[in-house]
Amino acid sequence: MGKAKGVKEMNQTEMKKIAAEVRKNIVRMTCAAQSGHPGGSLSAVEILVSLYFNEMKINEENVNDVCRDKFVLSKGHASPVLYSVLKEKGFISQEDLMTFRKIDSEIQGHPNMSIKGVDMSTGSLGQGLSCAVGMALSYKIHHQDFRVYALVGDGESEEGQIWEAAMAAAHYKLDNLVAILDFNGLQIDGKITDVMNPTPFDTKFKAFGWNVIEVDGHDYDQLEAAYATARECKGKPTLILAHTVKGKGVSFMENKANWHGVAPKPEEAEAAIKELEDQING
Numbered sequence: 001m002g003k004a005k006g007v008k009e010m011n012q013t014e015m016k017k018i019a020a021e022v023r024k025n026i027v028r029m030t031c032a033a034q035s036g037h038p039g040g041s042l043s044a045v046e047i048l049v050s051l052y053f054n055e056m057k058i059n060e061e062n063v064n065d066v067c068r069d070k071f072v073l074s075k076g077h078a079s080p081v082l083y084s085v086l087k088e089k090g091f092i093s094q095e096d097l098m099t100f101r102k103i104d105s106e107i108q109g110h111p112n113m114s115i116k117g118v119d120m121s122t123g124s125l126g127q128g129l130s131c132a133v134g135m136a137l138s139y140k141i142h143h144q145d146f147r148v149y150a151l152v153g154d155g156e157s158e159e160g161q162i163w164e165a166a167m168a169a170a171h172y173k174l175d176n177l178v179a180i181l182d183f184n185g186l187q188i189d190g191k192i193t194d195v196m197n198p199t200p201f202d203t204k205f206k207a208f209g210w211n212v213i214e215v216d217g218h219d220y221d222q223l224e225a226a227y228a229t230a231r232e233c234k235g236k237p238t239l240i241l242a243h244t245v246k247g248k249g250v251s252f253m254e255n256k257a258n259w260h261g262v263a264p265k266p267e268e269a270e271a272a273i274k275e276l277e278d279q280i281n282g
Helices: 012-033 038-042 045-055 076-088 127-141 160-171 192-196 201-207 220-232 266-281
Strands: 070-073 148-153 177-183 211-216 238-243
Touching: 012 038, 012 045, 012 076, 012 220, 012 266, 038 076, 045 070, 045 076, 045 148, 045 177, 045 220, 070 076, 070 127, 127 148, 127 160, 127 177, 160 177, 201 211, 201 238, 211 220, 220 238
Parallel strands: 070 148, 148 177, 177 238, 211 238
Antiparallel strands: none
């Protein structure tokens, strides 16, 4: 099978510019709401940009189709990264984006399927991967050549339902399912290894019958190579174990657990946006 395409294939310079805009909007949204989860949203930017612009078959023409490539944000609290990417795809306006977590806004704190481009309402940790398994199984049953991608949190993987879903995916040989594990090592209460150690992810998923690929989650070449390898793998689902940095791109947020669920103050947001702009312009 050839490489899947979005609206158009992006080169790395274009994707880096999109990633910077996504990060700026994550900061803007959480600052305006004075709530939300910036840290784990910033860590997943390259993963979603590469998925939506170079991997999944999703565009303005098919976004409302029941049958197409699907994405499930299992770590639903990282909704700012999904909303910001959907804005870059043209599915959400900048004006609507800035209503994040406001009363009567559809841009809620967790993804809701009422929003164009959101394929599953998520938020209860552990459940999203099960939804992705169901989607992939449905495509198999109906002999439909579409793929399902799910972004799973490393702290979320302390939930037993993640492992039940992993077992089911392998049992049904769902080679059309790719889980990407955002392995930034931190959750709201600190290091994942201190809270409830779910590692080692590679050997555990292999023991459950998965194909496992380990990458730098901020490296587009490695991500795209992993997606390509996953497409060639037959008879088992694939886990992409993506090593990432919590708060990536904003120096004072990087590798800080306290930025998991704390919004930046206006002066912090201004400094973060300037830093992100300097990264592109410098």
